[in-house]
Amino acid sequence: MSVLALEIGWGWMLAFKALVILLIVPLGALVLGYTFLLKMMSHMQSRLGPMDPGGFHGWFQLVGDGLKFLQKEDIIPEDADRRVFAFAPVIVVISTFLMFVVIPIGPVAVVANLDVGVFYALAVSSLSVIGVLMAGWSSANKFALMGALRAAGQLIAYELPLLLAVVGVVMQAGTMSLQGIVSAQQNGSIFGWSGIGNPFIFTQIIGFLLFMIAAQAELSQTPFDMPVAESELVAGYMVEYSGFRFLFFFIGEFGTATAFAALAATLFLGGWSLPGVHGLSAELLGPLVLFVKLMGVAFLMFWVRFTYPRLREDQLQAIAWKFLIPIALANIIVTAIIKVAF
16 A cells, blocks of 8 residues: 555656646746847847837737737648648657756756766757758748758757767766766865865866857857748748747747756756755755856857857858867866876
């Protein structure tokens, strides 16, 4: 009877965690995409539009856009492969949901504390390219197909520096568990001083910069937005999507941006940990601490997005293969030497 009760309790806990993930991703996309992105950039660029509707800081903009998406007609092109066309946005969103499974927000608050959490997170993040290829091919549109092929080439090229940028962190922490990486930063010390622990951003600043550049490309954000270039491909692989299906792509994009920001905060900024805070206090403050850190990382992502012009396709590939990957390999070698020597 006790075993049955334990299984029932575990089932309820798993269902609760799944519900939390299902709520966090859409809400994270909305908060990051509108409440943060539009408002922040409106202030930085003196753009009045997103600041006007609804009085205080344009709060009704979010409601208005939500209603717009819900009332738009869902159109499927006549020559499209209807099943593949309909399922493509779902694949993109599922990839985003799966990333949040291993990101801890407290000492115990994590859906699955996998020993290979870093490997899992980076692996499932690349699943979105399958949805992108499905969308481009099934749309029966040359612009959509070209955008999908651009996205595939871009994601494949920048998966390598994204992965290599994390290797230095894994070597320093001695584990691929995200919870273990947070613990290593919280309980570490800098030249014998443990006042703030040992955030890996100090020793792995090169890895952090490489991770941010590669994540920007993985998200297809400016200056790496060739797959959805409006001036060239009229929105690329999303050109034939409308209504709720287009909203799925939107949630996938900004939800993944939230996930990458949370992953960067966990790997390089100590995640949910706060110096001197342990036990129940860490469990309660952990989500807020991680949220503040990930919003800081997201600010850098969107600052770059609204600052630099779009690169050419050859420039994008050259940056990945000629610069980022060699620098990442050099960072791994230096980290290994220091790890062995000290």
